[in-house]
Amino acid sequence: MDDLIKYAPDLLAGFLKNVQLSAVCAVLSLILGTVLVSMRVSPTPVLRAAGTAYVNIVRNTPLTLVLAFSALGLSDTLDVTFSDDPGSNSFWLVVLGLSLYTATFVCEALRSGINTVPMGQAEAARAIGLTFLQSLTMIILPQAFRAVIAPLGSVIIAMIKNTTVAIAAGYLAESAFVMKDTFDDTGVSIPIFLGIVVAFMIITLPIGFLTGWLANRLAVAR
């Protein structure tokens, strides 16, 4: 317990990095996932094929490899850099890798949501003269989103926990790395383990409850 109290400031600073990563990645992966699902249901065969290929490749690649590719492949080999500061650069490499990865799960959750929207909704939208993009954004996706709020909550919770493998992209500031670093000084400390678990649960449990509640509240009556 003393170890937990002694190292709490460092661990908390690390955990705040997890929170920062989570916040940025959640926004980006929701946006990118929506773009991907729009491609997958679009009437243009090339867009559909590109969306399908992207989802199947990235979703089936282990996250640590996606992150390692961001750091070693993109940054070191291809010289894609976000910042001259190494810490900041690797932060954004994690954001890139984790968002690209999580977006595939957001896409597939939304696609199952689209399947819950009756065919007649899209037909009625087209019949009053809305274009494909208008029907998608005004009629189909709003209903699809409401149908998959709870599964999207699970996707976001998984993403938050996935921030703890950020070291695979060379990011050395988040709590899981700080924890291992601390163990080098203190030896393995159960209280520190549990402290970090509790910290994550303080974030993820409310997300689970909130999305469950919203799913009921916003459900579309048919």
Add this chain to the structure above:
Amino acid sequence: MTENGDATPLVVLEGVDKHFGSLHVLRDINLTISRGEVLVVIGPSGGGKSTLCRAINRLESIDGGTILFDGRPLPEEGKALARLRSEVGMVFQSFNLFAHKTILENVTLGPIKVRGVAKAQAEQRGMELLERVGIGAQAAKYPAQLSGGQQQRVAIARALAMDPKMILFDEPTSALDPEMVQEVLDVMIGLARDGMTMMVVTHEMGFARRAANRVVFMAEGQIVEENTPDEFFTNARTDRAKDFLSKILTH
């Protein structure tokens, strides 16, 4: 039928063919719909009535032949097709009101997003139309809170809000409880009296007799018989039509 003096027909179908896989659902359909005409399409299930109706605003594509709307071939896709659809109202068997939007939003969405009408103006007109179909008091509700008959009247108001050149009705009363059929038919009869061009797929003989200018009988993907309602119901010429009528009129 052409009271407004414009003699060019609104819809002309020539040699229209359509397959669903191996099923030949439309066989060499030739049909002309004049401006202001109310055309009732009648016939057994699976005879191609709905497909014909849906082909006119290209919710179904066709394999052969041509469809002219207002003198021009139907656009195949994109903005031009969206514009055509905005000029052709459609009322579905299952209403298809936008489930996540209020009744008023259902009626104003098209004018605002497709026509670019100002919101306040669209809402004023939307309320007028809802009053006209007798749903004004329900404007703030959601579709699931309304009865089937009310939903279908909203769907008619939604189609009217686009000021369409014609309205297609695809079995508009088939999904309704019997006591709600008349309220929808009354609205449709009102539209017919006001001179709206209508194509109505229906089994409602009463509506056909009271409002239709012409009845088309379809079976096995073909137009078997065309006549005035009175002639058709009392004096059908073909055996196929007589057989069909004997089954639905004897009860």
